[in-house]
Amino acid sequence: MITSSTSARRSRLAGSTASAAALVVLVSACGGTGGGSASAPDNFSYLSVTENTTVKTALTTLSKGECKTAQDGLPLKVETVPQASLDQKLQLLAGQDALPVQFAAGNAPALTQQLYKSGKVADLEAKLTSLGVFDQLEPAAVSTIKALYGGKVEVLPYEYNIEGIFYNKKIFSANGLSVPGTWSELVAAAAKLEAKGIQPFSASGQQGWPLTRLISGYLYRSLGPDALQAVADGKAKLTDPAYVKAAQEVAALGKKGYFGKGVGSIDYDTSMNEFLSGKAGMLYMGSWALANIADEKQNKVGADNVGFMPFPAVEGGKGSIEQYPSNVGLGITLGAKSFDKKTGAWVSCIAKNYGSTALKDQGAISGFKVNTPVENSNEVTGQVRETISASKQNVLWFEALFSTKATTVSQSNAAGLVAGSLSPEKFMRTVQDALAEK
Incomplete structure (x- = not known):
């Protein structure tokens, strides 16, 4: 552990x-x-x-x-x-x-x-x-x-660590869902779960970064692996239409209730518990969560019922689903x-x-x-290890190249974005303004 x-x-x-x-x-x-x-x-x-x-x-x-x-x-x-x-x-x-x-x-x-x-x-x-x-x-x-x-x-x-979406295999199977390969398919899967009374995503709005990771995921898939480097280099701004689009897509998930109620008050441990107790179908998280998944005391759904998928492709986008966010x-x-x-x-x-x-x-x-064979404790751990070994080019996370202030502004306002109290345009403008400060 x-x-x-x-x-x-x-x-x-x-x-x-x-x-x-x-x-x-x-x-x-x-x-x-x-x-x-x-x-x-x-x-x-x-x-x-x-x-x-x-x-x-x-x-x-x-x-x-x-x-x-x-x-x-x-x-x-x-x-x-x-x-x-x-x-x-x-x-x-x-x-x-x-x-x-x-x-x-x-x-x-x-x-x-x-x-x-x-x-x-x-x-x-x-x-x-x-x-x-x-x-x-x-x-x-x-x-x-x-x-x-x-x-x-x-x-x-x-x-x-690589990041992606952990999902509940049992819930997916019971509702006739296959692993989404595109953003549209992911949204459709979330809609189907919501219609069945199952919370699609678990996320910590209190931490903020599990939500902003979805924004950067969309940006990397739509604009390519250099999307946020371009912002850091001053070649693009978060207020550009293509960047605001990513915030709009994530905000739409919140507007439809796909993160459940009161996401802004959900802390890290609670969001993990929601997923591992079977209350949510999906959890965006990094491979550090494998320790939680392997812990039988925490994981009530069973490690065999947890799968891992990459952030899906955006139709017509320049990024690849083989480019995993990592740290x-x-x-x-x-x-x-x-x-x-x-x-x-x-x-x-x-x-x-x-x-x-x-x-x-x-x-x-x-x-x-x-270099010495190590038996995997469960299938999803083996899958993640294989993914890491096969991966050649990875990307970063939303705030990786931000200043301290911009990081704080981004993460503290993420819950407002998905709760609807802050528009996507205002969210991106607020973070961009923080980035511009010296």
Whole structure:
């Protein structure tokens, strides 16, 4: 089972970004002279976040088994800080040229990119290629990392999630529904469930992001994988007709009651419970939900009754249903100057063995290849693993490239969009205005 806390998972998946003030502090601290201790490290120091024990547990297991040789040469030493304090800790260590060998990257890609540009973070594509293990990273995970980090591999995918729609097989079968391949078919399926008195979708309006993910899903399918990059680059605006159309389509689902009553007050745990107790036919969520699905205490419908489908195609759109929204959780990176031969031994071993160990012991899916056969606990887990392995190009989520303020504005207004208190035009204009602020 994945052991990171629900609160940590929510904040991570919401796509939080570092503040401008934090970046100013970091830039002044880092300078431009390169970083990391010039002397060889005497241990494989790893700075983690308190809320997530998955990586720490897997590395400890590896240190006693497959990576014992690397452990003997450079002993693993783990230190933890609360995730809320991580950015401040990294800035302090960077300013002191005291970053650990390996550390949880900042809460936003922008922070890690600053560390990389100042010479304090290793070029991991070059390092892993030199070690002959770059091919141990799943191509889809590499695609996601490069999309988040300006075309560079600046973090390792100790966690990897794809997103899509989980659905209740029993409900679909009982109502004569097949898996929707297009948006029109999805809307039609929702209408049929609603007519039968079954809530079509479960979603957390309180969190906001499960609703805005539907907007970005529509945008990626209608306009193609660069839809939101174009907004970030100033080549398009969320107020453009094609972008407003996506908000209109999602708002229409809410107007028809497809999210049930009081979606704005539904929190993450409640929305998960609605789906796993059979009260809703579908749930847009990421593959981190596999842990909940595999938990018999939570899942009252049974893991065998849960299926997974990609966000459907938009008729005439430029995107592909094979482009899955994805994230790498809280990325983990390595210091540039402490990356010596002994560190390389650890990294090589991790690249070859972490994927299998994390999946076998904790049910955690990473962006590393699984080289030792691991029996799937259920069919849907196997399906998601196969999808990740086959996927070549992935996309991001709605707020991935937004500022902190725009992210907050987007997620806090999502419930109003589907509840009808905020028009699609007003929603997109409000978020665009937040993006325009410096």
